[in-house]
Amino acid sequence: MKYDVVIGLEIHAELSTQSKIFCECAQQFGGEPNTRCCPKCVALPGALPVLNQAAIKYAVIAGLCLNCHINEYSAFDRKNYFYPDLPKAYQISQFYFPICENGFVEINGKKIRINRIHLEEDAGKLIHDDIQGISLADYNRSSVPLIEIVTEPDITSGEEARAFTEEVVARLRYAGVCDAKMEEGSLRCDVNISLKPKGAKEFGTRAEIKNLNSFKSIVRAVDYEIKRQSDILDRGAKVKQETRRFNDSNGKTVSMRSKEEADDYRYFPDPDIPAVLIDKTKILEIKESIPAMPAERKKIYVEDYGIPEADADLILTQKEYSDFFNETAKYLDNYRGAASLFVVELFRIINDKGYEGEFKFSPEQFVKLVKMLDEDKITKAAQKKILWLMFDSGKDPEIIAKENNLLTVRDVEGVQEAVRAAIETNSKAVSQYREGVEKVFGFLMGQVMRQVGKSASPDLVREELLKALKG
Numbered sequence: 066m067k068y069d070v071v072i073g074l075e076i077h078a079e080l081s082t083q084s085k086i087f088c089e090c091a092q093q094f095g096g097e098p099n100t101r102c103c104p105k106c107v108a109l110p111g112a113l114p115v116l117n118q119a120a121i122k123y124a125v126i127a128g129l130c131l132n133c134h135i136n137e138y139s140a141f142d143r144k145n146y147f148y149p150d151l152p153k154a155y156q157i158s159q160f161y162f163p164i165c166e167n168g169f170v171e172i173n174g175k176k177i178r179i180n181r182i183h184l185e186e187d188a189g190k191l192i193h194d195d196i197q198g199i200s201l202a203d204y205n206r207s208s209v210p211l212i213e214i215v216t217e218p219d220i221t222s223g224e225e226a227r228a229f230t231e232e233v234v235a236r237l238r239y240a241g242v243c244d245a246k247m248e249e250g251s252l253r254c255d256v257n258i259s260l261k262p263k264g265a266k267e268f269g270t271r272a273e274i275k276n277l278n279s280f281k282s283i284v285r286a287v288d289y290e291i292k293r294q295s296d297i298l299d300r301g302a303k304v305k306q307e308t309r310r311f312n313d314s315n316g317k318t319v320s321m322r323s324k325e326e327a328d329d330y331r332y333f334p335d336p337d338i339p340a341v342l343i344d345k346t347k348i349l350e351i352k353e354s355i356p357a358m359p360a361e362r363k364k365i366y367v368e369d370y371g372i373p374e375a376d377a378d379l380i381l382t383q384k385e386y387s388d389f390f391n392e393t394a395k396y397l398d399n400y401r402g403a404a405s406l407f408v409v410e411l412f413r414i415i416n417d418k419g420y421e422g423e424f425k426f427s428p429e430q431f432v433k434l435v436k437m438l439d440e441d442k443i444t445k446a447a448q449k450k451i452l453w454l455m456f457d458s459g460k461d462p463e464i465i466a467k468e469n470n471l472l473t474v475r476d477v478e479g480v481q482e483a484v485r486a487a488i489e490t491n492s493k494a495v496s497q498y499r500e501g502v503e504k505v506f507g508f509l510m511g512q513v514m515r516q517v518g519k520s521a522s523p524d525l526v527r528e529e530l531l532k533a534l535k536g
């Protein structure tokens with residue numbers, strides 16, 4: 066392509082505090098319209114905002130997770146505009162003094178810089194009823210705390226935009242400050258995109274695509290815009306600076322309005338809210354309370370525990386899985402075996418039965434199950450079966466094994482007898498093996514296993530069979 070793609074993102078993430086940012090109303094998704102509102106969040110005359118300290122803490126945590134500098138002084142401003150979902154006719158935001166600045170996230174070894182993270186309130190929601198031709202306003206979302214993460218224009222493709230957003234989502238979730246449910250709108254992404262002739266220094270005119278609510282639509286919207294803008298430039302025409310909406314059903318973006326500049330919003334300091342002061346000690350204290358991020362955990366899994374990277378990635382898909390796995394790691398040294406049981410069998414069960422946020426069995430019980438196979442007390446097939454039963458009942462694996470006759474039998478004489486019988490009845494295979502056709506060993510193993518049953522130790526059978534074939 067003859068153009069360079071320049072992309073910057075603005076990610077809006079709702080903070081999962083108990084209450085809203087300037088009042089005591091519950092911060093929760095959904096609910097009957099206009100039931101989580103008070104005079105403050107619907108801006109009745111005389112109502113004054115009171116800043117929720119938890120929102121400040123959560124914003125600091127988000128900033129630290131994204132390698133930002135935390136400003137010891139930050140303040141709130143009014144962003145003035147009229148829209149029916151905004152009863153105050155201004156949004157309380159941070160324009161002049163944001164809470165976090167100068168962060169970055171590394172994607173495949175490349176640093177994507179974060180210009181700033183500011184704290185603000187969300188607006189309400191309009192519900193358009195096409196049949197009756199009316200629009201209704203729901204203010205439950207008014208004043209829900211939001212952070213806006215603004216990157217530098219360092220991103221050069223839809224895939225990179227997606228990878229960056231995925232990494233931000235993972236970190237916010239691990240830190241416990243945002244549930245990042247894109248389908249519920251608790252994390253939304255605006256994409257600023259422009260093209261410039263390859264190698265040119267000056268940026269082209271950008272379009273902003275608003276409110277993308279899935280990773281897939283980020284990639285699709287970017288791909289569509291690259292094509293649209295390069296067609297315009299190829300014709301020698303100019304791209305308009307505007308705000309566009311992405312239509313998920315046809316994969317196209319359409320113009321919404323010409324893009325506003327900061328001047329249009331007449332920002333000025335909010336006189337109702339005192340400045341926010343956080344000292345270094347407090348920032349350090351918050352920093353120490355943040356759990357390890359996925360990248361840090363992955364390094365330990367792969368480098369220290371020797372777990373395959375793909376397995377590590379799967380365990381890291383949810384913090385609860387990773388926390389559980391970390392607990393098990395305290396009690397065992399066969400990390401690979403535990404990881405394999407986790408991502409193969411446990412994930413199969415989760416796919417089948419669903420996951421409610423915690424397991425009925427404890428990390429110790431899971432470790433016991435891993436060790437039972439390592440110590441040859443059960444077979445691999447029995448291990449799987451026990452895990453299914455543990456998942457439902459939360460019972461101890463040893464008890465389950467006993468109750469279901471799943472403990473491996475080390476009946477040496479019984480195995481020897483079965484080996485003798487198998488050798489006698491399969492003389493052809495035996496002589497083939499002795500002539501060097503090694504693949505018939507599996508067949509002979511199978512013959513013996515059929516005799517002695519599934520609970521017999523395969524190791525013991527192998528050992529005895531090898532012994533007898535040599536003799």
Ligand SMILES: [Zn+2]
Nearest residue numbers: 088090103106
């Ligand atoms: Zn309220």
